[in-house]
Amino acid sequence: DPEWASCKLGIFICLNCSGIHRNLPEISRVKSLRLDFWESSLVEFMKNHGNLWAKAKYEAKVPPYYYIPKSHDCMVLRQQWIRAKYERGEFLDTQVCQDPCSAGSREGCLWKLGKRCRQFKKRQFLLSAREGVMKYYSKSKGPKAVFSVETLNAMFQVEKIGHSHGLQITYITDGQTRNLFVYHESGKEIVDWFNAIRAARYHYLRTTFPNVPEPELIPRITRDFVIEGYMEKTGPKQTEAFKVRWFCLDSQERILTYFKHPLDAFAQGQVFIGRRDEGYEVRDYLPQKVCVKKNNPVITLVTPEREFVFLCENDRKQREWMDALNRVITQ
Numbered sequence: 468d469p470e471w472a473s474c475k476l477g478i479f480i481c482l483n484c485s486g487i488h489r490n491l492p493e494i495s496r497v498k499s500l501r502l503d504f505w506e507s508s509l510v511e512f513m514k515n516h517g518n519l520w521a522k523a524k525y526e527a528k529v530p531p532y533y534y535i536p537k538s539h540d541c542m543v544l545r546q547q548w549i550r551a552k553y554e555r556g557e558f559l560d561t562q563v564c565q566d567p568c569s570a571g572s573r574e575g576c577l578w579k580l581g582k583r584c585r586q587f588k589k590r591q592f593l594l595s596a597r598e599g600v601m602k603y604y605s606k607s608k609g610p611k612a613v614f615s616v617e618t619l620n621a622m623f624q625v626e627k628i629g630h631s632h633g634l635q636i637t638y639i640t641d642g643q644t645r646n647l648f649v650y651h652e653s654g655k656e657i658v659d660w661f662n663a664i665r666a667a668r669y670h671y672l673r674t675t676f677p678n679v680p681e682p683e684l685i686p687r688i689t690r691d692f693v694i695e696g697y698m699e700k701t702g703p704k705q706t707e708a709f710k711v712r713w714f715c716l717d718s719q720e721r722i723l724t725y726f727k728h729p730l731d732a733f734a735q736g737q738v739f740i741g742r743r744d745e746g747y748e749v750r751d752y753l754p755q756k757v758c759v760k761k762n763n764p765v766i767t768l769v770t771p772e773r774e775f776v777f778l779c780e781n782d783r784k785q786r787e788w789m790d791a792l793n794r795v796i797t798q
Contacts, residue, residue: 474509477516525552527560532669541625547658571596571667580648582732596667614638616671621664622691632657693718694791699778705757718795740795746771749792
C-alpha cells in the first residue's frame with residue numbers, strides 16, 4: 468500500500484523509502500498521494516511511467532550476486548540500493564556487468580572489534596575471489612588471519628554491533644565458527660564490501676557447482692540467522708544451574724550455536740538440528756524427572772544423543788524459538 472510517490476522518477480513508494488528519497492532532491496521529489504495537490508501534468512507523467520517502467524530501466528543489469536534489500540532490512544542496505552539505482556545508475560542497460568571474480572576482489576580498511584579488548588581498531592582487509600580467500604592485517608607484516616571463501620558468510624547486524632553500518636563476517640577455522648564484527652563510516656563502502664563478499668561467494672559456488680540452477684544457488688550466497696537472542700541453558704546432566712547464553716540459529720547449516728556474549732569471537736558450543744524422521748523434536752515441556760525452580764517458559768530440544776533444556780524470557784519468545792526450530796526440523 469504505497470501512499471507516496473516520486474513525481475520526478477514516476478514511481479510509487481512506501482513511507483520508509485519516501486524518507487530516503489527526500490534526501491535525494493537532485494533526482495527525486497516526494498509527494499503524498501492523499502495529502503498533496505497533483506497537477507494534471509504530473510498525473511499524466513505518472514501514468515506514462517510507473518514502477519514496472521522504472522524497474523525495467525534502473526534494474527536492467529543487476530548482477531545475480533547483488534543483494535536486493537527487503538522492507539525489513541536495515542536502513543543502510545535500503546538507502547544504498549536506492550542511491551545505486553537512481554543516483555549512481557549502477558544497473559542501467561548502458562552499464563557493463565562486472566565479472567563476479569573481479570567484483571569479488573576488494574582491498575581497504577574496516578573498523579574491527581578486538582577479540583579481547585572489545586574496542587574497534589582499523590584493520591586492512593583483502594578479499595580475492597580468484598584466490599578464494601579473505602585476509603585481514605594487524606600491525607605485523609603478514610596477515611593476522613586468512614580464511615576461505617568456501618565457509619565465508621556476511622550479514623548486517625546493526626543493533627547487535629551498535630553501529631548503523633555494522634556487519635558480521637563469519638567463517639570456519641579449525642572446525643569452529645569465527646565471528647568478525649566490523650563497520651565503516653561510509654554506508655556505500657560497507658555495502659560495497661558486503662556485495663563484494665557476495666560476488667566472491669557467487670564465483671566460488673558457480674565454479675564449484677556448475678550444474679546447480681541459479682535460483683537454488685542465489686539463496687546460498689549469504690544468509691542471516693533465522694532467529695537469535697538470549698535463552699538460559701543447563702548442562703547435559705540437567706541438574707546444573709541454568710546460565711544465560713546468546714543463541715543463533717542458522718537454518719541453512721542446521722546449527723544452533725550459543726555464546727557467552729553476543730559479540731564473542733568463538734562459540735561455547737553448538738547443536739546440529741536434524742530432521743524429525745531422524746529423531747529430532749521440539750517440546751514445550753520438561754523431560755521426565757527434571758525440575759526447574761523458575762517459572763519461565765520451557766523448550767526441550769530432543770536429539771538422538773540427548774535432550775537440551777532451555778528457558779525463555781516469556782511466552783512470545785518461546786513461541787518464536789519453537790516455530791524457528793520446527794521449521795528447520797521439517798525442512
